[in-house]
Amino acid sequence: xxxxxxxxxxxxxxxxxxxxxxxxxxxxxxxxxxxxxxxxxxxxxxxxxxxxxxxxxxxxxxxxxxxxxxxxxxxxxxxxxxxxxxxxxxxxxxxxxxxxxxxxxxxxxxxxxxxxxxxxxxxxxxxxxxxxxxxxxxxxxxxxxxxxxxxxxxxxxxxxxxxxxxxxxxxxxxxxxxxxxxxxxxxxxxxxxxxxxxxxxxxxxxxxxxxxxxxxxxxxxxxxxxxxxxxxxxxxxxxxxxxxxxxxxxxxxxxxxxxxxxxxxxxxxxxxxxxxxxxxxxxxxxxxxxxxxxxxxxxxxxxxxxxxxxxxxxxxxxxxxxxxxxxxxxxxxxxxxxxxxxxxxxxxxxxxxxxxxxxxxxxxxxxxxxxxxxxxxxxxxxxxxxxxxxxxxxxxxxxxxxxxxxxxxxxxxxxxxxxxxxxxxxxxxxxxxxxxxxxxxxxxxxxxxx
Amino acid sequence: xxxxxxxxxxxxxxxxxxxxxxxxxxxxxxxxxxxxxxxxxxxxxxxxxxxxxxxxxxxxxxxxxxxxxxxxxxxxxxxxxxxxxxxxxxxxxxxxxxxxxxxxxxxxxxxxxxxxxxxxxxxxxxxxxxxxxxxxxxxxxxxxxxxxxxxxxxxxxxxxxxxxxxxxxxxxxxxxxxxxxxxxxxxxxxxxxxxxxxxxxxxxxxxxxxxxxxxxxxxxxxxxxxxxxxxxxxxxxxxxxxxxxxxxxxxxxxxxxxx
Amino acid sequence: xxxxxxxxxxxxxxxxxxxxxxxxxxxxxxxxxxxxxxxxxxxxxxxxxxxxxxxxxxxxxxxxxxxxxxxxxxxxxxxxxxxxxxxxxxxxxxxxxxxxxxxxxxxxxxxxxxxxxxxxxxxxxxxxxxxxxxxxxxxxxxxxxxxxxxxxxxxxxxxxxxxxxxx
Numbered sequence: 001x002x003x004x005x006x007x008x009x010x011x012x013x014x015x016x017x018x019x020x021x022x023x024x025x026x027x028x029x030x031x032x033x034x035x036x037x038x039x040x041x042x043x044x045x046x047x048x049x050x051x052x053x054x055x056x057x058x059x060x061x062x063x064x065x066x067x068x069x070x071x072x073x074x075x076x077x078x079x080x081x082x083x084x085x086x087x088x089x090x091x092x093x094x095x096x097x098x099x100x101x102x103x104x105x106x107x108x109x110x111x112x113x114x115x116x117x118x119x120x121x122x123x124x125x126x127x128x129x130x131x132x133x134x135x136x137x138x139x140x141x142x143x144x145x146x147x148x149x150x151x152x153x154x155x156x157x158x159x160x161x162x163x164x165x166x167x168x169x170x171x172x173x174x175x176x177x178x179x180x181x182x183x184x185x186x187x188x189x190x191x192x193x194x195x196x197x198x199x200x201x202x203x204x205x206x207x208x209x210x211x212x213x214x215x216x217x218x219x220x221x222x223x224x225x226x227x228x229x230x231x232x233x234x235x236x237x238x239x240x241x242x243x244x245x246x247x248x249x250x251x252x253x254x255x256x257x258x259x260x261x262x263x264x265x266x267x268x269x270x271x272x273x274x275x276x277x278x279x280x281x282x283x284x285x286x287x288x289x290x291x292x293x294x295x296x297x298x299x300x301x302x303x304x305x306x307x308x309x310x311x312x313x314x315x316x317x318x319x320x321x322x323x324x325x326x327x328x329x330x331x332x333x334x335x336x337x338x339x340x341x342x343x344x345x346x347x348x349x350x351x352x353x354x355x356x357x358x359x360x361x362x363x364x365x366x367x368x369x370x371x372x373x374x375x376x377x378x379x380x381x382x383x384x385x386x387x388x389x390x391x392x393x394x395x396x397x398x399x400x401x402x403x404x405x406x407x408x409x410x411x412x413x414x415x416x417x418x419x420x421x422x423x424x425x426x427x428x429x430x431x432x433x434x435x436x437x438x439x440x441x442x443x444x445x446x447x448x449x450x
Numbered sequence: 451x452x453x454x455x456x457x458x459x460x461x462x463x464x465x466x467x468x469x470x471x472x473x474x475x476x477x478x479x480x481x482x483x484x485x486x487x488x489x490x491x492x493x494x495x496x497x498x499x500x501x502x503x504x505x506x507x508x509x510x511x512x513x514x515x516x517x518x519x520x521x522x523x524x525x526x527x528x529x530x531x532x533x534x535x536x537x538x539x540x541x542x543x544x545x546x547x548x549x550x551x552x553x554x555x556x557x558x559x560x561x562x563x564x565x566x567x568x569x570x571x572x573x574x575x576x577x578x579x580x581x582x583x584x585x586x587x588x589x590x591x592x593x594x595x596x597x598x599x600x601x602x603x604x605x606x607x608x609x610x611x612x613x614x615x616x617x618x619x620x621x622x623x624x625x626x627x628x629x630x631x632x633x634x635x636x637x638x639x640x641x642x643x644x645x646x647x648x649x650x651x652x653x654x655x656x657x658x659x660x661x662x663x664x665x666x667x668x669x670x671x672x673x674x675x676x677x678x679x680x681x682x683x684x685x686x687x688x689x690x691x692x693x694x695x696x697x698x699x700x701x702x703x704x705x706x707x708x709x
Numbered sequence: 710x711x712x713x714x715x716x717x718x719x720x721x722x723x724x725x726x727x728x729x730x731x732x733x734x735x736x737x738x739x740x741x742x743x744x745x746x747x748x749x750x751x752x753x754x755x756x757x758x759x760x761x762x763x764x765x766x767x768x769x770x771x772x773x774x775x776x777x778x779x780x781x782x783x784x785x786x787x788x789x790x791x792x793x794x795x796x797x798x799x800x801x802x803x804x805x806x807x808x809x810x811x812x813x814x815x816x817x818x819x820x821x822x823x824x825x826x827x828x829x830x831x832x833x834x835x836x837x838x839x840x841x842x843x844x845x846x847x848x849x850x851x852x853x854x855x856x857x858x859x860x861x862x863x864x865x866x867x868x869x870x871x872x873x874x875x876x
Contacts, residue, residue, distance in 0.1 A: 014753070014846035057601035058562070059579030064500040066573050068564035128562015128577065128602025135542045135561055138787060145559075146787040150798055150805045151541040153563055155812075162812040166819050173823075176832070181752065184842035199832040203844065206761075208754035210830040213765055214822055221769070221822075225815050232808065240569045241535045241674055390571050390671055391509070391526075433753050533797030546793045677797075 017282070017435050021428040022185060024277050028425060036421060039414040046411020049404040054130050062402040067386045071405035072126035073236075075412060077378045078261070079119030080160070080233050081254070085262030086112030087167040088226040089294075091219035100290055102434040103282045107273060108266050109171040110429075114419040115265075116164045118412045123156065125408060152236045159225075159232040166218070166225050173215050176201050177433040193426075230258045237381065243320035244313065244385040253305040260298035260344075261374035264367035267291050269420065271364045273429055282430050285360055292363040295370070296352035303345050306377075323388040332398045333384050336376050343373030462628065462650040463551035464609050465658050465679040466638070467667065468525055471686055472645035475523030479506045482640035483527075486610060488596045490582030503576040505607040506637045522685060525646065527637065528553060528574040528607035529670060529678030536566035536575060544604070551651070551679055552609050560603040567604060571674045575606045609648070610635035630656050651679065712839050713864040714852040715872055719755070730849060731757050733871055740867055742853060742860075750841055750850040763829070769822045776817020780810040 053060050063070045086108035093101035124133040136157050138146050147154050180201035183194035201207060234254035237245040267288060274283040313325045328337045348366035351357045383399050423429075483489065483506040492501050506527040513520050534553050537545050544559040545566055555575075567575040581601045584592065592598065595612040599605050614633050621628040630650040638646035649658035661667070667681040720727045730749065737747050749758065784806050794800055827833050844850050851868065855861040 012847075018846065057578070057580035059496075059501065059601075063564075064579070065567060065576060066500075068567045068577065123563075126563075128560070128564065128604075132561045135559070138783075144790055145543065146791050147541050148538070148543040148793075148795060149784055149788060149809060150538040150795060150802050151565070152539060153541040153565060155805065155808045157541070158809045158812045162816040162819075165816060169819060169823055173826070177752070184840065184844070196834065199827070199834060200838040201832060202748070202838050202841070203750040203752060204748045204830075205751070205755060205758040206748075207830040207832065208751070209758075209760035210763065210765070210826050212754060213760065213763055214826040217766055217769055217822055218819060221815055221818050225812070225819075228811060228815075232812075235808075236565075240539065240565070241571055242568055386568055389573060390674070391573060531796075535796060537795035538798045540795070543791070543793050543795070546795045 014432065014435065017430070018181060018185075018432050020279070020281070021430050021432050022182060024424055025182060025186070025190070025426065025428065032421065032425075036418060039418040039421075042414040043411050043418065046408045046414070049407040049411070050125055050130075053404050053408075058126075058128055060402060060404050062400045062405065064399075066389050067383055067399040069126070069382050069386055070399055071379075071401045071409060072122050074375065074379045074382050075409050076119055076122035076126070077233055077254070077382070078375050079115045079122065079412065080230060081258035081261045081374065081378070082265045083112045083115035083119060083163070083167070083262065084226055084230060084255070084258035085115070085266040086110065087163075087170050087222050088112075088259060089263065089266065091170070091223045091226070094216065094219040095223075100287060103279075103284075103287060103430050104266070104270065104291070105434070106171075106174065106427075106431045107270055107429055109167065109174075110420065110423050110427075111262070111265055111269060112167045113164070113171050114416055114423070116160065116167065117419070118415055120160050120164060121412075123153070152232070152239045155232045156236060159229045163225050163229045166222050170215075170218055170222050173211060173218070174431050174434065175427060176211065177203065178428045178431060181432060182428065227255055230255045237385070242385050243318070243390060244324035244388070245381075247309070249305065249309055249312075253309065256298065256301045256305055257374060257377060260295070260302050261371060263291055263295045263298060264370040264374070267295070267363050267367040268371065271360060273424065274360075277424065277429065279430065282435070288360045288363045289355075289358050292352050292358045292366070295348065295363065295366065299345060299348050299352060299370075303349075306341075306344075320388075320390050324384050327384045327388055328380060332387075333380060337380055340373045340376040340380060343369040344377065345373075460627075460652055461549055462630065463652045463679070464614065464633075465530065465551070465649060465651040465662070465681070466527075466609070466635075467647045467649075467658055467661065467681050467683060469645045469647070469683040470522065470524060471683060472643040473508075473523050473525060473641075474643050474645075475508050475510065475521070476642060477508055478640045478642060479525055479637035479646060480504055480508060482636040483607070485591065486593055486596070486636035487608075488592050488598050489605075490578070490599070491584070491588070492580075492582055496579075501579055503578075503605070505574075505576070505605070520687075524670075524682065525637070526572060526574065526670070527680065528570075528609075529572050529676065529680045530607075530609065531676035531678045533675065533677050535569045535571065535674070535676060539565040539569050541565075550614070552611055552614070553606075554608050554611060555604055555606050557597060557599055557603050557605065562602040562604065564604065571671050571676065575604050578603055578605065630658075711855045711858070711861040712852055713855055713861050713868060714750075714841070714850050715868040716843065716848055716850050717871065719751075719847050719849055726757050727755075727849075728757065730755070730851075733851060737851075737853065737864075737867055740863070742864065742867075746854045748852045748854070750844060750852055751848070752844060752846045755849065765822055765825045765829070768825045769818045772821020773814045773818035775821070777810055777814040779817065780813030781806065784809060 061070065061072075090101065090105040090108045093105065123136075124130050127133055136147055136154065147157075176198055179194050179198035180203065183191055183198050186194055231251040231254065234250035238247055238250040240246060270283050270287065270291075273279055310325070313321045327333050347369045351362045351366040387399055483504075484491070487505060489503050489505060492503060496502060506525060509524045509526050511522050511524065513522060530551065530553050532547075532551075534545075534547060537547065537553065540560075541563060542559055542561055544556045544561070545553065546556075547553050562577070564577055567573070567577055578599050578601050593612075595616070610633075613635065617632040618628045621632070630648070630653060633648065635646075635648055638648045647657055649656045651658055651662060653659045662681070666684050666686070668684050669676075669678045669681055717727075717730065717733075719730070734747055734749060738744050749755065785801055788800055792800060831838070839852070841850050841852075851871075853864040853868070855864055
């Protein structure tokens with residue numbers, strides 16, 4: 001047997017990708033440090049506000065009876081919605097074998113994990129006695145008292161802990177080969193870190209096969225988790241007897257809204273990464289255009305659901321629900337409502353529908369308005385419903401947020417940015433092995449990002 | 451785990467009838483409730499921002515217009531529902547219906563998710579937004595049988611459960627079943643018009659048992675299906691000038707007059 | 710344990726593959742080296758080596774069944790352990806238990822598949838496998854684990870025949 005004929009051209013593209021994508025792991029710039037300090041300051045202020053609120057009492061917020069839930073629950077739903085950017089979209093793209101996904105999935109999965117870490121804090125932040133949050137967990141204790149499994153908040157506990165476990169695993173598995181690469185290229189403490197994280201990855205063919213199979217199978221399961229999580233979050237409202245909350249539409253409505261805001265967040269973060277880390281070769285206008293098309297679908301779907309929600313309320317004309325309806329259309333919350341309609345539909349729809357406008361700038365503008373609009377949408381579900389309860393003599397209360405609520409909300413935005421910045425300095429933002437994946441393999445059409 | 455059982459022939463099931471014909475809207479029940487249950491006085495600033503705590507409150511609705519306008523005073527406390535919507539939503543089992551049908555709030559267990567407050571169609575639940583202070587002279591008036599609630603927990607009417615328990619202990623000492631006439635919640639005790647009647651629904655010959663299913667009695671928001679253990683005796687008016695519209699049974703259907 | 714390895718470049722043309730690589734492995738096997746000892750390492754999955762049938766999906770289903778029964782069992786036990794009826798709802802309420810059980814079922818499946826992956830692919834914390842930092846994209850390393858010097862000499866001899874840099 002002769003020695004194999006060797007093609008002279010090496011996998012230059014993958015090597016270049018490895019170089020570019022591992023570069024952020026080696027250097028931190030001045031801007032990065034300044035930005036981190038700024039974000040840490042905002043987070044610190046938010047933590048102070050939380051401690052202040054915990055020690056003085058929730059009265060420092062604008063919440064009063066009957067609006068028991070306000071900004072914090074809005075933030076909770078919003079962040080859990082953002083978390084649907086990643087795992088769900090990435091899993092769908094994986095299962096449908098969309099080849100343009102390689103550059104997108106890692107960034108998306110990271111959003112999921114961080115948004116869940118942040119969103120999962122809000123149920124604790126909004127507690128009257130946050131230091132007793134562990135009472136919501138079923139842990140053995142000396143009085144043998146267990147939590148109430150009939151409460152939707154308890155379902156949240158299980159759903160979110162499942163989701164965060166699943167999506168962390170789902171982020172971690174495709175990272176392993178890249179961590180091994182980073183281990184082989186790094187020195188010092190980083191090498192130690194990557195060595196422990198890469199779990200003895202060698203790159204044997206058995207490992208590749210098992211890993212690819214596991215990712216594929218988990219993609220199927222994680223879709224079931226993701227859909228159920230936001231449905232369960234919507235059930236926090238839909239299970240209540242509050243007139244405008246008690247609605248069967250909330251499950252799909254929340255899931256659609258979650259994917260909607262999730263894609264928008266993904267587009268914004270991708271644009272930032274592209275600019276900051278010079279990933280123009282990997283995150284191309286085509287990616288933004290493709291995600292823009294997905295976003296367009298979700299815009300239409302969102303419009304469909306909102307129409308459904310409003311038209312049934314209006315036609316049914318039940319007095320309990322109409323008070324909420326009118327408070328949104330022309331009452332206390334009307335400015336927010338119409339801003340939401342503009343942000344979620346009137347601005348993004350033309351931008352995303354016209355091919356000429358569906359550029360990187362265009363999709364980013366649409367995404368920013370959608371993020372604002374979706375936050376308002378969550379707010380307009382939570383607050384007007386709570387404020388307009390059945391006994392009409394309580395309905396005069398108009399909710400305004402106080403500075404603690406606003407500060408904590410801003411702090412979580414900063415936390416998201418900081419977590420993402422930290423992630424970008426420790427892990428490659430684009431799956432390097434998947435970028436090259438398939439190029440060498442037998443099927444020629446499943447290659448590359450372009 | 452389970453409640454201290456009272457050795458009596460039957461388990462009582464406490465309920466209340468509020469006679470809207472007798473109620474004058476004098477608010478004595480509100481004051482008595484506040485004194486009995488150590489309810490915090492939150493001050494004028496909080497009151498302007500819906501931050502008051504009133505386990506018993508008088509809700510005033512106007513019916514009719516112009517010269518025909520009529521006021522209806524309706525004392526509203528926790529309606530002590532059989533199917534209380536506030537209970538299953540609590541993730542830590544801080545609220546449940548005890549053996550005697552009283553929907554109770556376990557202050558020690560409450561972590562303050564405030565879900566119960568949202569899910570109460572009567573808004574009969576109140577949250578301690580702050581650690582409320584008592585003025586120095588007021589502090590000596592605190593009822594020693596009732597805890598002071600700290601910040602961050604829910605509270606609500608419990609039919610003066612401290613009085614119920616005291617009567618049951620007394621009955622136990624005297625080795626006799628508890629009598630409903632031994633117990634009066636503070637609101638019922640203080641009502642000068644005797645509009646509030648407290649009693650045992652499981653006693654068919656008692657104060658409430660004899661009239662409980664009378665046609666003149668209504669529940670608040672029957673459409674929610676909460677099956678309250680508080681019923682209202684409907685206001686009966688002499689035929690005078692006709693009202694512009696039919697008088698609704700529930701407050702929700704009564705038209706509101708904007709002041 | 711001695712590791713004898715050979716670094717080989719792969720053909721880069723799309724759709725072509727490197728059929729010499731499986732042939733090399735087959736040759737080593739014919740020369741009496743146990744298949745377990747031969748590993749082909751690469752930075753990317755290689756299509757030349759088709760995946761062996763795996764039981765991972767079945768184990769995932771088993772994990773789901775475990776999660777399902779563990780959830781129902783513990784939920785019923787916990788609820789019966791602290792019997793508080795709330796809001797006229799039955800003590801063992803099918804819907805809430807169903808919701809939590811659904812999540813736990815999927816979690817069970819997830820964990821089972823993760824453990825299967827770790828065991829089957831020999832991943833996990835603590836253990837040290839030989840690292841090949843020199844391995845790059847477009848290359849593969851054929852590695853033979855040898856128990857003694859005799860085996861190592863044999864492997865070296867066999868692999869030397871394929872080493873293009875030396876011939």
